[in-house]
Amino acid sequence: xxxxxxxxxDPHVGTAxxxxxxxxxxxxxxxxxVLRIEDTDRNRYxxxxxxxxxxxxxxxxxxYDEGPDVGGPYGPYRQSERxxxxxxxxxxxxxxxRAYRCFCTPxxxxxxxxEQKRARASFLGYDRRCRDLPESEIERLLAAGTPxxxxxxxxxxxxxxxxxxxxxxxxxxxxxxxxxxxxxxxGFPTYHLANVVDDHHMxxxxxxxAEEWISSTPKHVLLYEAFGWPMPVFAHLPLLRxxxxxxxxxxxxxxxxxxxxxxxxxxxxLRNFLALLGHSMPDEREVFTLEEFFAAFDPQRLRTTEPIFxxxxxxxxxxxxIRRLDPDExxxxxxxxxxxxxxxxxxxxxAPLLQPRLKTLEDWPPLADTFFFGCPDYDPAxxxxxxxxxxxxxxxxxxxEPAFAGVDPFEPEPLEATGRALCEQLGxxxxxxxxxxxxxxxxxxxxxxxxxxxxxxxxxxxxARLRAARDKLARLAAAEESTRG
RNA sequence: GGCCCCGUCGUCUAGCCAGGCCUAGGACACCAGGUUUUCAUCCUGGUAACACGGGUUCGAAUCCCGUCGGGGUCACCA
Numbered sequence: 001x002x003x004x005x006x007x008x009x010d011p012h013v014g015t016a017x018x019x020x021x022x023x024x025x026x027x028x029x030x031x032x033x034v035l036r037i038e039d040t041d042r043n044r045y046x047x048x049x050x051x052x053x054x055x056x057x058x059x060x061x062x063x064y065d066e067g068p069d070v071g072g073p074y075g076p077y078r079q080s081e082r083x084x085x086x087x088x089x090x091x092x093x094x095x096x097x098r099a100y101r102c103f104c105t106p107x108x109x110x111x112x113x114x115e116q117k118r119a120r121a122s123f124l125g126y127d128r129r130c131r132d133l134p135e136s137e138i139e140r141l142l143a144a145g146t147p148x149x150x151x152x153x154x155x156x157x158x159x160x161x162x163x164x165x166x167x168x169x170x171x172x173x174x175x176x177x178x179x180x181x182x183x184x185x186x187g188f189p190t191y192h193l194a195n196v197v198d199d200h201h202m203x204x205x206x207x208x209x210a211e212e213w214i215s216s217t218p219k220h221v222l223l224y225e226a227f228g229w230p231m232p233v234f235a236h237l238p239l240l241r242x243x244x245x246x247x248x249x250x251x252x253x254x255x256x257x258x259x260x261x262x263x264x265x266x267x268x269x270l271r272n273f274l275a276l277l278g279h280s281m282p283d284e285r286e287v288f289t290l291e292e293f294f295a296a297f298d299p300q301r302l303r304t305t306e307p308i309f310x311x312x313x314x315x316x317x318x319x320x321x322i323r324r325l326d327p328d329e330x331x332x333x334x335x336x337x338x339x340x341x342x343x344x345x346x347x348x349x350x351a352p353l354l355q356p357r358l359k360t361l362e363d364w365p366p367l368a369d370t371f372f373f374g375c376p377d378y379d380p381a382x383x384x385x386x387x388x389x390x391x392x393x394x395x396x397x398x399x400x401e402p403a404f405a406g407v408d409p410f411e412p413e414p415l416e417a418t419g420r421a422l423c424e425q426l427g428x429x430x431x432x433x434x435x436x437x438x439x440x441x442x443x444x445x446x447x448x449x450x451x452x453x454x455x456x457x458x459x460x461x462x463x464a465r466l467r468a469a470r471d472k473l474a475r476l477a478a479a480e481e482s483t484r485g
Numbered sequence: 486g487g488c489c490c491c492g493u494c495g496u497c498u499a500g501c502c503a504g505g506c507c508u509a510g511g512a513c514a515c516c517a518g519g520u521u522u523u524c525a526u527c528c529u530g531g532u533a534a535c536a537c538g539g540g541u542u543c544g545a546a547u548c549c550c551g552u553c554g555g556g557g558u559c560a561c562c563a
Contacts, residue, residue, distance in 0.1 A: 044563080120487095121486090167490070190562085191562075195563090212557055215490090216559095276498080276512090284510085284512080308496060310497065312496080312513065416522090430522065438523060442523095447522095447524070449521095
């Protein structure tokens with residue numbers, strides 16, 4: 001089993017999806033999971049993206065048994081380093097008459113394509129002009145150093161049958177199969193050749209890849225046959241979709257694995273979510289670990305209908321995973337996510353308070369910052385919520401200061417007792433009083449539980465904020481007074 | 486357009502292979518209620534689907550055919 005991404009930019013969520021199921025089957029069957037870098041297109045090569053692929057797969061916990069940076073018995077695992085193998089393979093094919101050299105220029109091919117399109121030809125593809133070039137002509141062109149490619153000589157009649165483990169037999173009329181280019185004029189192989197040759201040499205038993213490859217699979221079958229190699233098992237996973245059901249794409253949906261990491265998604269949640277798309281657990285469980293997934297993975301339970309990547313459900317799942325984290329672990333994740341921003345001990349203290357309130361790690365700062373960087377400069381109007389006029393708010397704040405000053409120990413239970421006594425004393429509703437205190441102490445109408453928060457802040461800080469709130473209210477009153485006057 | 490794949494609530498899915506247990510179950514989202522100190526968590530309930538048409542059968546979401554719909558692919562990219 002293998003995953004074979006191209007180093008052409010940010011590692012793609014589809015790569016992780018395919019990797020996950022390949023790895024799952026490897027784990028289930030005791031096979032090996034291989035990472036191969038398909039870097040045969042020098043134009044699309046992006047510096048550094050290979051390292052990003054390594055990192056992304058490890059981040060998700062999809063370690064590979066063989067790969068460019070871990071080695072293995074069938075390396076090298078980078079196609080750009082395997083050119084001699086492909087050239088030899090191509091020579092074999094030519095010698096057997098299953099491939100041929102083509103000297104047509106890209107310009108001629110483009111013109112050909114144009115013409116076929118204009119004529120609404122049912123077959124779009126190479127017209128095989130070079131397929132039966134006389135030996136002498138080939139010699140002459142070769143001697144002249146004419147650039148050329150090597151093409152697969154597909155049968156012109158009959159049909160090629162692809163056995164897809166998920167979809168059964170898929171039949172293709174050979175007349176509709178193009179004479180695919182195998183070796184480009186720059187000497188690099190195309191995907192089709194390199195993929196087949198490498199899968200064979202690397203002992204890949206199951207080719208599990210995305211649905212978009214179905215239509216080129218007959219070419220691969222033809223290649224295996226031409227080489228006389230045993231056929232691997234093919235299985236095509238459904239393509240991940242945008243909300244409009246088109247193939248998942250950058251414009252319509254985040255596809256970069258780094259994006260998910262950088263936006264506070266947990267690897268546990270992302271891989272759990274991916275596993276949910278296209279495969280179901282026998283007991284219909286939706287939240288499960290990688291290990292549980294591997295243990296329960298059953299190729300029979302793979303689906304072929306194309307799933308829409310629902311970010312909302314991912315966010316829900318991420319929240320589930322955050323809630324499952326041990327508070328110590330949540331703290332570690334947060335500190336790693338926001339390096340050097342939060343004091344660790346206090347972060348640990350509020351972690352259990354914020355835990356049920358986070359969907360992603362990005363939800364942390366708005367709730368947490370008030371515990372680290374002082375009370376935010378909130379709108380004084382927040383101190384007079386519904387059913388609380390200014391005088392009442394003033395009374396609450398004035399009474400709160402001495403009341404909380406005397407609480408000892410400064411912990412949630414006694415603080416709450418004091419808070420409730422205060423309500424009684426003022427003859428006000430808990431709801432009203434607590435909201436005013438919440439805004440005064442935390443600077444927001446939305447916060448973790450009030451008294452737990454106060455305990456974390458400490459007596460001095462709480463009293464200071466209470467005083468500041470009182471001043472704020474007084475200034476507001478004065479301002480209104482002068483406006484009126 | 487040719488070829489190919491796919492079609493159960495808005496979304497992810499169970500059920501389909503081995504037809505009756507399905508007045509189609511679960512989850513997300515949404516709506517309503519409850520707990521609560523705000524928000525969230527948590528709990529309860531609700532709306533909501535077998536694309537359509539034939540056929541086979543005592544009986545079809547499940548098997549067959551067709552239609553329609555969606556998607557993929559047709560590069561010296563993978």
